[in-house]
Amino acid sequence: MxxxxxxxxxxxxxxxxxxxxxxxxxxxxxxxxxxxxxxxxxxxxxxxxxxxxxxxxxxxxxxxxxxxxxxxxxxxxxxxVANTDFAWLKWMLLAPLVSVILCGAMAMFKVKGRLPALFTVATFGLSTAMAIALYFQFGPTLFATHAPLTVPFMDWLSLTWGPAPFQSFTANLGFYIDGISMLWMLFVTVLATLIALYASEYMESDLKAGYARFFFAVSLFVTSMLILVMSDNLVGLYLGWEGVGLCSYMLIGYYATQPGAVAANKKAFVMNRIGDLGLALAIFLIWTNYGTVQHxxxxxxxxxxxxxxxxxxxxxxxxxxxxxxxxxxxxxxxxxxxxxxxxxxxxxxxxxxxxxxxxxxxxxxxxxxxxxxxxxxxx
Known part of the structure; x- marks a missing residue:
């Protein structure tokens, strides 16, 4: 049922x-x-x-x-249309990834203090500035022509096992820019910056090793969300969605001593696995029927x-x-x-x-x- x-x-x-x-x-x-x-x-x-x-x-x-x-x-x-003029967009994604690495290192070495929040807010602010710049630079042209762009980033997955159709699989990492994705970039980066600013004060009572762990999870969440909304293919979208699910699990269970947080943590994990299986199956069926994972x-x-x-x-x-x-x-x-x-x-x-x-x-x-x-x- x-x-x-x-x-x-x-x-x-x-x-x-x-x-x-x-x-x-x-x-x-x-x-x-x-x-x-x-x-x-x-x-x-x-x-x-x-x-x-x-x-x-x-x-x-x-x-x-x-x-x-x-x-x-x-x-x-x-x-x-492929376009390399917006290659600088990669830094919108790499900026929060830098925060992931730094906050993760500080969590491993049990660094205390507000340094994790400072790195997180700074990198999120940089991504927000890039999203705003993209909107004003490309937005008017996009709204006038309704022609989306793809910005190649890196080649990371290309498999071939025969010359016939459907005997190759390619899913390179790139960015898809249209009206809705630009709005999502603005939405994610602006909201993430505001949340990081608020959390830097809200979590002040927990300036211990867990403080860096919290901002590590937040930075990874935003990185995954940007991959989800910016990726030009379904495999990248799936990886971003998996990252969002992992970070939700980490953030919901941050206070592991509270029974309510633990119960919600388990529920989120199980529910996400069901949805992830359906999404993976859908991507596989799209590729087997149409030979592409472009979305x-x-x-x-x-x-x-x-x-x-x-x-x-x-x-x-x-x-x-x-x-x-x-x-x-x-x-x-x-x-x-x-x-x-x-x-x-x-x-x-x-x-x-x-x-x-x-x-x-x-x-x-x-x-x-x-x-x-x-x-x-x-x-």
């Missing part, structure tokens, strides 16, 4: 996120019904034929030739699905539905009504910003999401 409910949750979130994607493409003066029915038809089966604004859409070969898409079997992938196809709807789940409350089926619907409404209003009220200054290009601002406010006031349940501490 649990598996059925999990599949239902995934299906409903996927439909909700697809509705979000289509809804933001229409202004309030356009009919929203054709886009919604197209979304449902595309989700219900390969080869479904739908009509959106009078144009037939073949669901098995939905090729948007004017939007920079390329065919890969029955799917379409966003054409991302241009389906990345945005998947990210919106995750956002909807966090918005409504992870683990809550009703919360996932409510989160998806509210996210769609927020982006539709931002795309149309707010754009009209501001004369197009704050229009569809800022829909994601409005959505994430609301998400930040909700998570600040209610960290468990709208319908999520808070785990009480057990004495």
């Amino acid at each position: 649990g598996g059925t409910q999990g599949m239902s949750t995934v299906a409903i979130i996927a439909l909700a996120s697809a509705f979000v994607t289509h809804a933001t493409a229409h202004t309030p003066t356009a009919s929203m019904e054709p886009a919604l029915f197209t979304t449902l038809a595309l989700a219900l089966g390969d080869g479904a034929i739908a009509a959106a604004d009078g144009h037939a859409v073949d669901a098995a070969h939905a090729v948007h030739s004017t939007s920079g898409y390329a065919d890969v079997g029955p799917l379409h992938f966003v054409k991302a 241009g196809m389906g990345f945005l709807p998947g990210l919106k699905a995750f956002t909807a789940a966090v918005f409504g409350g992870i683990g809550n089926l009703a919360g996932a539905v409510v989160g998806g619907i509210l996210l769609g409404l927020i982006e539709a209003i931002a795309s149309g009504y707010i754009g009209d009220l501001t004369g197009g200054v704050l229009g569809s290009h800022y829909a994601d910003i409005f959505a994430f601002v609301v998400l930040i406010i909700v998570l600040t006031l209610r960290p468990s999401g709208l319908l999520g349940e808070r785990v009480a501490d057990r004495a």
Whole structure:
């Protein structure tokens, strides 16, 4: 029964996120019904034929030739242009990694004092400055052309065992830059810097060896999160997600003498392993069917699905539905009504910003999401 409910949750979130994607493409003066029915038809089966604004859409070969898409079997992938002008982006990722190494060394040698917090805040601030610079340097061009970029970083995984198709596997480490990934870079780095600043004072009562261990885990968490949101392929995304799960385990169980923390620690570990297995299987199936692990196809709807789940409350089926619907409404209003009220200054290009601002406010006031349940501490 649990598996059925999990599949239902995934299906409903996927439909909700697809509705979000289509809804933001229409202004309030356009009919929203054709886009919604197209979304449902595309989700219900390969080869479904739908009509959106009078144009037939073949669901098995939905090729948007004017939007920079390329065919890969029955799917379409966003054409991302390789660009080396943003090679400095690697330091956005390497800066918190330096903090990981330094804080880890200080934890090993049982260094006491505020030095770990100083290194963490400094490196996070550097990453934040780079994220802001990227937004102002590349943001206007991206919003005008809607053409994402890939920035190669390093070659680290390339296997070949024959000349035939599907007899090679490549997953190099690189960065994928589009509107949503830029917003996530800003979100992660700015929020991480604020959290590190707050934690440097909040953890002041624990200026012992555990202080360095805490900031080691925080730095590793941010490094993993940046890998997750910046990687240009699914293998890198998976490694980043694994790192986030490991750091969640470390941070939740930081106070190992509290029974509530230990119980929540174990629950998070087990639940993450279930999700990780499904994600690994999905990546394997994508590669065996399409011969690629690039995530241009389906990345945005998947990210919106995750956002909807966090918005409504992870683990809550009703919360996932409510989160998806509210996210769609927020982006539709931002795309149309707010754009009209501001004369197009704050229009569809800022829909994601409005959505994430609301998400930040909700998570600040209610960290468990709208319908999520808070785990009480057990004495």
